[in-house]
Amino acid sequence: MTLATFLDTLTARLPDRAIVTDAGQIEPWLTDWRGRWTGTSAALLQPSTTQEVAAIVQAAELHGIGLVPQGGNSSMVGGATPPSDGSSVILSLRRMNRIRNLAPDHAVVEAGVILHDLQQAAVDVGARFPLDLGARGSATVGGLASTNAGGTQVLRFGTMRAQVLGMEAVLSGGQVHDSLAGLKKDNRGVSLDHLLVGAEGTLGIVTALRLRLVPGAVQRAVAWIGLADPHQALALLRRLEGATGQIEGFELIPSVLLGRVLHHIPQTRAPLAGEWPWHVLIEATAGPADEPPQQLLERLLADAPQVGDAAIAQSEAQAEALWRLRHSISEAERAEGPAAQHDISLPIDRVPGFLTEEARLIEQRFPGTEASGYGHLGDGNVHFHVRAPAGAGRDWADSREGKAVSALVHDLVTAAGGSISAEHGIGQMKKDELARLAPPARIQALRAIKRAMDPQGIFNPGKLID
Amino acid sequence: MTLATFLDTLTARLPDRAIVTDAGQIEPWLTDWRGRWTGTSAALLQPSTTQEVAAIVQAAELHGIGLVPQGGNSSMVGGATPPSDGSSVILSLRRMNRIRNLAPDHAVVEAGVILHDLQQAAVDVGARFPLDLGARGSATVGGLASTNAGGTQVLRFGTMRAQVLGMEAVLSGGQVHDSLAGLKKDNRGVSLDHLLVGAEGTLGIVTALRLRLVPGAVQRAVAWIGLADPHQALALLRRLEGATGQIEGFELIPSVLLGRVLHHIPQTRAPLAGEWPWHVLIEATAGPADEPPQQLLERLLADAPQVGDAAIAQSEAQAEALWRLRHSISEAERAEGPAAQHDISLPIDRVPGFLTEEARLIEQRFPGTEASGYGHLGDGNVHFHVRAPAGAGRDWADSREGKAVSALVHDLVTAAGGSISAEHGIGQMKKDELARLAPPARIQALRAIKRAMDPQGIFNPGKLID
Numbered sequence: 001m002t003l004a005t006f007l008d009t010l011t012a013r014l015p016d017r018a019i020v021t022d023a024g025q026i027e028p029w030l031t032d033w034r035g036r037w038t039g040t041s042a043a044l045l046q047p048s049t050t051q052e053v054a055a056i057v058q059a060a061e062l063h064g065i066g067l068v069p070q071g072g073n074s075s076m077v078g079g080a081t082p083p084s085d086g087s088s089v090i091l092s093l094r095r096m097n098r099i100r101n102l103a104p105d106h107a108v109v110e111a112g113v114i115l116h117d118l119q120q121a122a123v124d125v126g127a128r129f130p131l132d133l134g135a136r137g138s139a140t141v142g143g144l145a146s147t148n149a150g151g152t153q154v155l156r157f158g159t160m161r162a163q164v165l166g167m168e169a170v171l172s173g174g175q176v177h178d179s180l181a182g183l184k185k186d187n188r189g190v191s192l193d194h195l196l197v198g199a200e201g202t203l204g205i206v207t208a209l210r211l212r213l214v215p216g217a218v219q220r221a222v223a224w225i226g227l228a229d230p231h232q233a234l235a236l237l238r239r240l241e242g243a244t245g246q247i248e249g250f251e252l253i254p255s256v257l258l259g260r261v262l263h264h265i266p267q268t269r270a271p272l273a274g275e276w277p278w279h280v281l282i283e284a285t286a287g288p289a290d291e292p293p294q295q296l297l298e299r300l301l302a303d304a305p306q307v308g309d310a311a312i313a314q315s316e317a318q319a320e321a322l323w324r325l326r327h328s329i330s331e332a333e334r335a336e337g338p339a340a341q342h343d344i345s346l347p348i349d350r351v352p353g354f355l356t357e358e359a360r361l362i363e364q365r366f367p368g369t370e371a372s373g374y375g376h377l378g379d380g381n382v383h384f385h386v387r388a389p390a391g392a393g394r395d396w397a398d399s400r401e402g403k404a405v406s407a408l409v410h411d412l413v414t415a416a417g418g419s420i421s422a423e424h425g426i427g428q429m430k431k432d433e434l435a436r437l438a439p440p441a442r443i444q445a446l447r448a449i450k451r452a453m454d455p456q457g458i459f460n461p462g463k464l465i466d
Numbered sequence: 467m468t469l470a471t472f473l474d475t476l477t478a479r480l481p482d483r484a485i486v487t488d489a490g491q492i493e494p495w496l497t498d499w500r501g502r503w504t505g506t507s508a509a510l511l512q513p514s515t516t517q518e519v520a521a522i523v524q525a526a527e528l529h530g531i532g533l534v535p536q537g538g539n540s541s542m543v544g545g546a547t548p549p550s551d552g553s554s555v556i557l558s559l560r561r562m563n564r565i566r567n568l569a570p571d572h573a574v575v576e577a578g579v580i581l582h583d584l585q586q587a588a589v590d591v592g593a594r595f596p597l598d599l600g601a602r603g604s605a606t607v608g609g610l611a612s613t614n615a616g617g618t619q620v621l622r623f624g625t626m627r628a629q630v631l632g633m634e635a636v637l638s639g640g641q642v643h644d645s646l647a648g649l650k651k652d653n654r655g656v657s658l659d660h661l662l663v664g665a666e667g668t669l670g671i672v673t674a675l676r677l678r679l680v681p682g683a684v685q686r687a688v689a690w691i692g693l694a695d696p697h698q699a700l701a702l703l704r705r706l707e708g709a710t711g712q713i714e715g716f717e718l719i720p721s722v723l724l725g726r727v728l729h730h731i732p733q734t735r736a737p738l739a740g741e742w743p744w745h746v747l748i749e750a751t752a753g754p755a756d757e758p759p760q761q762l763l764e765r766l767l768a769d770a771p772q773v774g775d776a777a778i779a780q781s782e783a784q785a786e787a788l789w790r791l792r793h794s795i796s797e798a799e800r801a802e803g804p805a806a807q808h809d810i811s812l813p814i815d816r817v818p819g820f821l822t823e824e825a826r827l828i829e830q831r832f833p834g835t836e837a838s839g840y841g842h843l844g845d846g847n848v849h850f851h852v853r854a855p856a857g858a859g860r861d862w863a864d865s866r867e868g869k870a871v872s873a874l875v876h877d878l879v880t881a882a883g884g885s886i887s888a889e890h891g892i893g894q895m896k897k898d899e900l901a902r903l904a905p906p907a908r909i910q911a912l913r914a915i916k917r918a919m920d921p922q923g924i925f926n927p928g929k930l931i932d
Contacts, residue, residue, distance in 0.1 A: 188904060195915075449915060
């Protein structure tokens with residue numbers, strides 16, 4: 001009855017097409033894109049203005065209905081999937097997809113603008129939006145901000161937090177926070193923008209963003225390095241960072257994962273002639289005033305003692321082929337069979353040791369498993385996979401052993417001063433682990449802030465923190 | 467009695483020298499450095515460890531005693547001065563002044579480390595701490611972080627927020643938040659670091675920081691430009707920013723204020739031969755791989771149509787002399803007589819209009835006043851002074867007319883989409899104006915967060931928000 005009166009209230013206040021109740025139209029949005037979580041939603045709300053979002057928030061608080069904000073539904077942790085108890089409805093921001101303003105150094109865009117569309121719009125004004133990730137064709141800027149998304153350009157430009165120059169968001173009471181003017185200095189108390197970045201929609205609904213654009217990169221160069229171990233990779237990274245500010249990508253890949261890509265993915269081939277236990281993919285970029293990136297990499301890599309062997313792409317096609325090896329790891333891993341996957345971060349100095357010593361410890365504790373990590377070394381962010389023993393079922397990661405493996409990984413990460421969520425967030429998937437492992441100060445503060453900003457408990461219930 | 471039992475509790479838990487009750491030793495810290503606010507404090511607490519701060523917070527919550535965190539006591543808005551009702555004591559962080567760790571790219575320092583000491587320590591490792599301001603000899607890093615301090619390098623390196631890589635802070639319950647490991651990616655819910663930056667000590671006590679260091683600047687060049695109006699200055703800034711990333715300072719100064727410096731400050735002289743209504747001071751820096759800064763400025767300024775006349779310092783002494791003109795404005799203004807001063811920010815495009823049209827409007831509304839603004843144009847941050855009519859008393863700024871002038875300035879700033887506090891914070895001074903002018907969404911959120919993070923109301927009571 002409450003849900004029915006909630007929808008009646010909205011029907012009186014919103015245009016017809018903002019409320020979808022046809023089950024067939026709602027159904028595709030009830031399950032996350034990897035098919036791990038499914039919920040229920042009696043309606044799909046799709047407002048097209050900030051005022052409509054405010055009306056929805058007011059009605060939801062009045063009737064005690066949860067709102068699950070959803071952009072491209074590309075969460076890796078079930079963050080945009082509604083609960084299954086019928087208490088909530090999906091609030092899709094996809095129809096709020098206007099680019100309100102575009103200049104060479106910033107864009108003001110609504111929450112539902114898709115990352116790829118923003119990237120293209122930036123190119124059209126000779127600029128670049130400096131954040132990129134695999135879900136660029138579906139992920140929306142509202143979701144990217146709410147999850148403080150990362151990706152492959154973080155090393156140089158930072159996470160989504162560093163791109164947010166201003167924000168519009170609907171808070172409790174339907175009140176609108178608006179910092180879209182983009183003041184560079186504003187010390188009127190705590191920053192609500194920075195509070196909402198990474199809050200996963202649990203404190204309010206982001207409706208628009210003012211985002212940083214950077215000068216369009218004129219050239220890039222990509223190199224593939226073979227080296228002895230991850231300690232050498234870290235030393236090489238330090239050396240390069242000391243010599244230039246033009247390094248945008250520095251991806252670490254163990255030979256076992258490269259081998260898997262070459263085995264499973266068609267039309268791939270080894271970038272180096274010899275065998276190396278570890279590999280690094282490096283991307284450098286340059287604007288008109290910088291040293292040409294290929295020359296830069298040739299110069300810096302020529303006498304670097306950490307480099308075992310190196311190949312520098314001689315064409316854009318070769319550069320693409322090298323990146324394809326890196327981007328195919330996830331697909332190759334899926335083809336190989338079940339594994340427990342972890343999105344973790346560590347103090348950078350601890351990454352090499354974790355990928356060797358802690359990885360061996362896990363394999364010893366769970367005989368037959370294989371632990372390997374790859375990813376953004378410069379961010380301390382590793383995608384850490386533990387493969388199931390031979391013969392394990394497809395859902396091994398959710399089995400008792402798989403969960404015990406993940407608990408051990410999280411324990412070791414925590415002991416090393418790291419984070420159990422580097423870039424994917426907490427959502428539903430890691431909520432229990434956050435409650436188990438986060439320091440008491442963090443748990444207490446997150447709970448207090450949640451209750452303060454969402455007294456009726458309507459914003460993305462069941463995610464992040466209770 | 468409550469205060470007495472509070473101090474008894476602390477005496478039992480802390481070493482003797484952490485609790486000062488001698489009135490003579492307390493007295494210098496009861497008044498802000500400009501002498502505008504005075505409070506009372508029965509004791510001066512000066513812990514030397516984080517554990518001691520935690521014990522103090524626990525005792526304060528138990529006994530309902532307010533804690534006024536204080537570093538160098540250099541607040542411009544009464545943010546570190548205790549209330550006068552005897553309900554609170556000063557919690558000085560000055561004895562927590564250890565540099566815990568120092569590397570070329572970061573420093574881990576306790577809250578009581580003085581800015582100038584950090585700057586020197588950075589130089590000793592070939593690096594630079596990229597934030598500077600006039601109070602460098604007394605301001606502490608804990609206060610700088612709690613107020614999200616700005617200064618003259620913000621254009622290139624951002625405010626204090628951009629320097630904070632990690633934090634240690636004592637929250638309600640004496641619980642310690644610790645992100646000093648400095649994870650580059652950590653998406654375990656909202657960022658407590660970003661919540662505490664700019665909170666003015668009202669949500670917890672910052673005890674240590676991990677701060678960004680940048681490569682030591684090898685060379686700098688300073689230029690003084692004469693031009694026709696602030697619109698030309700903004701156009702010149704845009705032109706320079708489009709051509710180089712090496713501009714660190716861009717300070718706008720009207721001729722009336724330059725004239726006042728030349729009149730009141732000994733051993734100053736006009737940097738240009740002719741008369742110009744507006745002036746700009748530009749600083750560019752360069753590392754080893756960059757174009758030499760003097761050559762850079764000569765090249766970029768030579769054909770810039772906005773430049774009326776330009777002088778580029780030919781020596782470090784000349785560069786210092788140009789900066790001295792800028793840094794002496796505050797002193798010259800004090801020598802000239804009473805004025806109402808405002809630390810405001812605006813969307814950058816609105817600054818030139820505000821400094822001309824809104825300034826004239828204020829002078830018309832209050833006959834005999836003179837309104838002029840100067841400061842960090844690139845940040846949209848203007849120090850906006852309205853001089854009293856001839857014959858006004860020294861405390862004119864606090865008179866009915868002075869307050870009416872400030873209210874009008876704040877109204878105009880708010881109408882232009884700006885902030886009534888760009889870099890000094892709210893403290894006691896602007897609390898009523900914040901309550902009057904901030905959007906309801908901001909007021910509601912600040913109040914809710916304050917109650918959530920400080921349920922006993924002990925953290926810097928009477929500042930920022932009630």
